[in-house]
Amino acid sequence: MSREINEGAAGTESVLAGPPRVVDFAAGAVFVLIALIASWSLWTDPYLELGKVGDDPGPSFIPWIGTTVIGLGGLAQMIWVLIKAKKAGVLKTSGEFVVAKLWLPALLVVSLIIYQLAMKPLGFFTASIIFALPWVAVFHWRSGGAFTKRYLIQLPLEAVLIAGGIYSLFYYGINVPFP
Amino acid sequence: MTELLHATVTILTDPVTMALAVVATLVGIILGALPGISSTMTLAVLLPFSFSMEPGNAMVFLLGAFYGSAWGGSISAILINIPGTPGSMLTQLDGYPLAKRGQAGVALTYALIASTFGGVVGWFGLVIFAPTLARAGFAFQSPEFAVLMIFGLSMLAYASPGSTFLAILAGMFGLLLGTVGLDMITNLSRFDFGIPRLQAGINIIPFAVGIFGLTEILKLLEQPIVQEKAATQIGEIWPRFRDVIKTWATAIRSSIVGLIVGIIPAAGSAVAVSMSYAQEKKLYEKTETFGNGNPRGIVAAETGNNAAVGGALVPLLTLGLPGDTMTAVLVGALLIHGLQPGPQLFTKHPDFIATIYVALALTIVLTFVLSLVLTRAFAKLLSAPPRILYLGILILCVTGSFAVQNALFDVLLMIFFGALGYLFTKLGIPTAPMMFGLVLGPLLEENLRRTLVVYGDWMVFFQRPIPVVLLAITAVVLLLPFFGKVRERLARAALEAGPD
Incomplete structure (x- = not known):
């Protein structure tokens, strides 16, 4: 709950209104990117018209509405952050995207992809x-567990029993x- | 009435259904009790199991897990001061201090009795209000349903924690995800990016498992996992009868509040609990203190929380509107089984509705009995090694996603949405609205386009009373933050200008 309330372009509660952050800008950029990919997909499909x-109104009607709102909304968010940054004279980093925090989640995603590829x-x-x-x-290491002889067995x-149990189920x- | 009787006999005499109910309730309580495992995650991970069941058994199974986890969250709230679910966040305020005084068992029993009472009130609310609202729902045609979906999406986005603006964009992204695949009217494919598998659309299960299961594990891996130790012994289980009786008025008031809040779309259990607790605190502010082990506080929070469960099923079944992420997963489950929630469900499948009533009642009874018998065992589970739980959930995420359509592609989708959910969380973008968009988006599109085909004019939305009212409420809710900011600026400007 450290930052449950956050300001957006439209703004909600300004309880935690502080200096604008890079992640707020990036959030807008992500939506703009999604809108660009979606509009490219809609534009390049000649059959939808x-x-x-x-x-x-056709099969592309709702997708276009969604794409437009996401694109313009993302853009508004980015502009809002830049204006606030200009006023505040600073664009803060949040410390969320640091290697110390990200490497294990990234490793898990990669190993899940390898796991998926290895299944066949x-x-x-x-x-x-x-x-x-x-x-x-x-997980044992992250919970502060030691690797004594007992745990080597x-x-x-445990790994075999969990995998085997779920497989059997x-x-x-x-x-x-x-x- | 005949359907209710028939469903009761069918469920109670079918050993498979009864076994499913017991297992689901047990698993729900256990997962709900473990910190870090939300009710939504519990439901999402268990959803693939229900896929192979017939619809009635699937609902018995999912409702068992739903209600069980809603109660389970209170166990960790009382024993280790960490709520297992958002609905139990206020139970800890009075439950944990009582537990620290060596009365953990008493606190748990207070919570159990209160949650059962709240559950029963919620059940009656469901049985009484759902058919009435369903009858009213017959006045709804495609224009009403289209606007209702817009209203629901907006309310759910508004109620999501975090930035409302980003929540609306996330909801719109979910809506886009709901349009992936073949269009239901023209059969033309959208957003398939040349991948044939995407023409079938995005299945709710890999999506929900990714967003609510994998994302949570990814977040968890950022920091060392701290396992909280239960601070106390369980001690005595039963409180004094006269002390329990003293809280009857609180139980009645809080359960009514919980039920009403639960019925309101998008309000959710956290709001129900907050209102119930706040109401009692206000009423007894002169004679009692809260937050230091007052049983009345536990009763207020628990009755409100569990009454909201039955309440949340009312708009879900009658209008197809989920109240929160948990009920959105339930809507997904109904759709997977080919059952469209809405007034028609009550006329076309009265037997199924009766099954839901009986399943919820059975779950309430099972939760009470199992929790009383297994209180000490549940407490011990809190000290189980987290590695077993998290590894189990990871493999369940993969297996469950595969099992939906026996497709490895769904596993890839689950990983993609898990990673995307993690990225969104890091950027402060609420992920729950995506689920609402994915569930409600196709219904919105279908009804909007049907309206335009049948009525041929957009003005129809402004000529019928229900759409006008719903659109007005939606506009007010969405514009409120703007007005708040304008008022804030005016006040600041007035202050700066000084008294002159």
């Missing part, structure tokens, strides 16, 4: 165990045909 028949060639069960073994150790055992319980 054909869907307008009679009074039906290795099979779900084997891939799950290969994924679970290092990550049970990471216990952690791999889905495979035998609800007949999911895993690769």
Whole structure:
């Protein structure tokens, strides 16, 4: 709840109104980027215009409304932050995007992608165990656990049991045909 | 009445359904009790299991997890001073001080009795108000439904924590995600980026599991995981009967507040609890102190929280409007099973509605019984190693996403949305409105386009009373922050100008 209330372009509560931050600017930029990708997709699809028949505004109507609102809104957010930054004479960094904080989440995303790619060639069960073994150790380390002899046996055992338990639940319980 | 009787007999005599109810309630309580695991995350992770069940059993399962986790949040609030769910944030104010005095068991029982009472009031509210509102809902045609969806989306975005402006943009992004795939009228594909799998649209399960499951684990990994230790022994379980009776008026008042707030779209359990607690604090400010172990505080928070559960199901079932992220996941579950929430559900599937009534009642009873029997065991679970829980959730996220359509692509979607949710969180963008947009977006599009085809004119939205009222409320709510800022500036300018 450290910064539950935040000001946007329109503003809500100004309880935490402080100097503008880079992340506020980046939030607007993300929406502009989304709008650009979406509008490119809509522009380059020649068939969508054909869907307008009679009074039906067609299949691209709602997507265009959404894209426009997101794009203009994102832009407004960016401009608002820049104006505030000019007034305040500073654009603060929030300390959210630092390597010390980001490396483990990034590593998890990468290992999940590798896990997904490995499922077909290795099979779900084997891939799950290969994924679970290092990550049970990471969670153990992050919880302040020590790697004593006992844990060198216990952690791999836990990884196999968790992966195997979930596999069995889905495979035998609800007949999911895993690769 | 016949349907209710039939559903009761069917559920109570079916061992599979009963087993599902017990397991879901247990898992719901356990996950709800663990700090860091929200009710929404619990529901999202369990949602894939319901996919293979028939709709009635799926609702028994999900309602068990929903209600169980709403109560479970109070266990950690009382024992370790960390609410497991937003709805239990005020239970800790009086529950934890009582626990520190060695009366954790008494505090838990107060909370359990109160939450059961609130649950029962919420149940009656659901059974009484839902059919009435559903009958009124028949006055709704496509223009009303289109505006109702705009109203719902705006309210939900407004109620989200964080910047309202960014919440609205996130909601619009969710709405865009809801349009991915084949258009229901023309069958033309949108936003598929040449990926054939996207033509089927974005499935709610990988999305919800990514946003509410994986995102939370990614956030958790940023810092060392601190496992709070339960500060006390459980001690005595039962409070004195006359002390419990003393709080009856509080229980009745708070549950009525909880029920009413729960029925209001987008209000959610956190608002219900805050209002119930604040009301009692105000009423007893001269004779009692709150926040130091007052059982009345626990009763106020818990009755409000659980009465809101039944209340939140009223707009969900009758109008298809979720009150918060948890009920948005439930709407997703209904849609997956081909059941469109709304007034028609009451006439076309009265047996299903009766199943929901019975399932909620069963869950309330099961939560009470299981919690009484297993109080000490639940307390011990709080000291289980977090690595087992988090690794289990990670693999469940992957397995559950795959199981929906037996597609590895859905696992990739889940990872994508998990990472996106994490990025959004880092940038201060609320993620819940995306879920509302994804759920309500297709309904908005369908009804808006149907309105224009049938009536041929945008003016229809301003010629019918319900759309006009809903649009006016939406406009007022969305413009309020502007007025607030203008007033603030005027006041500042007046101050600077001085008394002259």
